[in-house]
Amino acid sequence: MKKAFFGLLAFCAAAAGMASAGEAREFRRELPLDPSGRVSVETYKGSITITTWEKPHVEVHARVEPDGTDRHQAEKVRKTEVRIEGSGSSVRVESDYDRVKRWGFGFLGHDGTLPFVHYTIRMPRSASLDIQDYKSRIKVTALDGDVKLNTYKGSVELDGVRGVELETYKGDVRAAFAGFDRESEFSTYKGDISLALPANARFDLDAGVGRRGVLDIAFEVSTRAGRRFGREEYRGSVNGGGPRLRLETYKGTFRIRER
Secondary structure, eight states: OHHHHHHHHHHHHHHHHHHHHHHOEEEEEEEEEEEEEEEEEEOSSEEEEEEEESSSEEEEEEEEEOSSOOTTHHHHHHHOEEEEEEEEEEEEEEEEOHHHHHHSSSTTSSSSOOOEEEEEEEEETTSEEEEEOSSOEEEEESOOSOEEEEESSOEEEEEEESOEEEEESSOEEEEEESOOOSOEEEEESSOEEEEEEOTTOOEEEEEEEETTOEEEEOSOOEEEEEEETTEEEEEEEETTOOSEEEEEESSOEEEEEEO
């Protein structure tokens, strides 16, 4: 009897797994984009993986998956749309939950959960990127164009980037620069941001750190520090100075290291 009972449990678990996999939806599209164009992504939760190539095209693969096992998840996945549109100077990608919200009884549906949307995107190396997110896992690799990123509490990994404008509330950010030849800006309320710059990078530091914040920098800085509106302000040059590195936090942490 016990063997039959546990066998039934195993079967039900396997069936649930297959049902969950069967509920996923996929979207694929490739659109032309100028090498100096822009890709914009707006999403809520899931993941975004960006890699680059030399083709004047954007390739987008999106997978919508359920979050949880409640009886409404399959319907929520079916009602979640992915918009991929544009060409030439700009391509826009958006996770569209409007039909899910209209269908549910609550703001975010019956039990407050929305499906995950996982993006894998390839884009021209020299193009720019703009991401508006809530709590996704984000990874961007080898992008020469500017990166503009806003996330509430997502996790971010940038590798081989050059110009970044990033704002987060309490997410963790790791950014490794291939070079520092243009202005960059990072702002967080209470997140943890680590930056790795080439040892010979030339930049001007402009940082505002709240009384609960931390600035830990491995570079030698000719710094002028002062206190204003209850925060420490740091201004100085590294390796003779260059483009500005702007940092702003209330009670978060900045760690700046040599790459």
